[in-house]
Amino acid sequence: MLLVLAACTFVSRAVYTSLLPRIETAPVERASLHYSASAMAHITYTDLNILRAEVGFQVLEVLIEQNSRVEVRDQLLRVDMDHVLLEEFELEDQIWVIDHQLAELERMRRAGQIRQRDFNFSAEPLERQKDLLLFRLDLLSNPNIVDGVLLSPYEGSIISIDIEAGQFVALGEELLTLLPPEGQPIVVWYVDEEAAQNFGARTGCTFTYDSAVNVASSPESTVIANAQEKRWDREMDMFRYSFILDSNNRKLDGASGTIRMVDSVGPFNNTVPLSAVHEPDGQAHVFVVQTRKGLFGPELFVRRIDVEVIRTSPRTAALEEEIHLTSGSRVVTSSTVPLLTGDTVWSATWGVSELDIDE
Numbered sequence: 001m002l003l004v005l006a007a008c009t010f011v012s013r014a015v016y017t018s019l020l021p022r023i024e025t026a027p028v029e030r031a032s033l034h035y036s037a038s039a040m041a042h043i044t045y046t047d048l049n050i051l052r053a054e055v056g057f058q059v060l061e062v063l064i065e066q067n068s069r070v071e072v073r074d075q076l077l078r079v080d081m082d083h084v085l086l087e088e089f090e091l092e093d094q095i096w097v098i099d100h101q102l103a104e105l106e107r108m109r110r111a112g113q114i115r116q117r118d119f120n121f122s123a124e125p126l127e128r129q130k131d132l133l134l135f136r137l138d139l140l141s142n143p144n145i146v147d148g149v150l151l152s153p154y155e156g157s158i159i160s161i162d163i164e165a166g167q168f169v170a171l172g173e174e175l176l177t178l179l180p181p182e183g184q185p186i187v188v189w190y191v192d193e194e195a196a197q198n199f200g201a202r203t204g205c206t207f208t209y210d211s212a213v214n215v216a217s218s219p220e221s222t223v224i225a226n227a228q229e230k231r232w233d234r235e236m237d238m239f240r241y242s243f244i245l246d247s248n249n250r251k252l253d254g255a256s257g258t259i260r261m262v263d264s265v266g267p268f269n270n271t272v273p274l275s276a277v278h279e280p281d282g283q284a285h286v287f288v289v290q291t292r293k294g295l296f297g298p299e300l301f302v303r304r305i306d307v308e309v310i311r312t313s314p315r316t317a318a319l320e321e322e323i324h325l326t327s328g329s330r331v332v333t334s335s336t337v338p339l340l341t342g343d344t345v346w347s348a349t350w351g352v353s354e355l356d357i358d359e
Helices: 002-018 082-110 116-140
Strands: 023-027 029-046 049-052 057-062 075-080 149-151 156-161 174-179 184-191 204-210 220-226 229-233 238-244 256-273 285-294 297-306 309-312 316-319 330-335
Touching (some): 029 204, 075 174, 184 256
Antiparallel strands (some): 023 330, 029 184, 029 256, 057 075, 184 238, 204 256, 285 297, 285 330, 309 316
């Protein structure tokens, strides 16, 4: 009799389980968002390196003389960055105000005080303004200025100094000109404004070009380097990136190839696969998997949590910090049917026998 009862229970559970939605899950993780992009680049051989200001500042002291020779990271100028720091503070303050306004709009939307359409109408211009402020804030960062001293990104001899102590220098203004030891080939490529937000001035890149013009036996050469410059090119209406190619072969002038950029932003406390975020009703949300006592013992069920996506990469979404998710929580990345809060589900790769009951 007991065997018959056990068999019936087993069959009943198997039938019950077969009717449940099948899901796949992934953990909530603290991680960075990773970006990559490709572009066409070309090599231009230059006999001069013109150093321009990447941020505005006041020159306090010129530390080099004309015709002097400098190495990479040698000290060039002592500068006053106080007004840059003030501008950074003002931009951060404006971003904080916008974040507060967006949070209030979100609170009103969740409380039903405004409709989704009205929320989108008010939030979208604020988000665009925030993106512009973040972009301006990124432009103020300059890794060549350390402790108030501008360091040389180039090697060579100083052939002209275009500034003097006490002078205020604007963004993009020429500071000095260097003559490389034997001239240097520079790899140059352009990236549109939207994509450039994901790649800094020192982003990593891999450049593959046709080396038939070179003495190498291989038809292609690959160089792994970091970008050395990022600046806005008004003529191209795009961001210009470049780095110096370590070669003295003038036959490279005019060669072209493909460059692949790789960079990351973060880390963020709450990241999930992009497939875990749903927005059919205009409100972004995820389904968190939990356990409870069911008809045949512990079972999995899902709970919807509304979220705010603060940034995305092609595969990953970073969620707001305030939501009640912990590292290791699991979210649904795919389901055989649309889900609702409280639905019992089944995961072939995540059994319930080893789980604690959540409720």
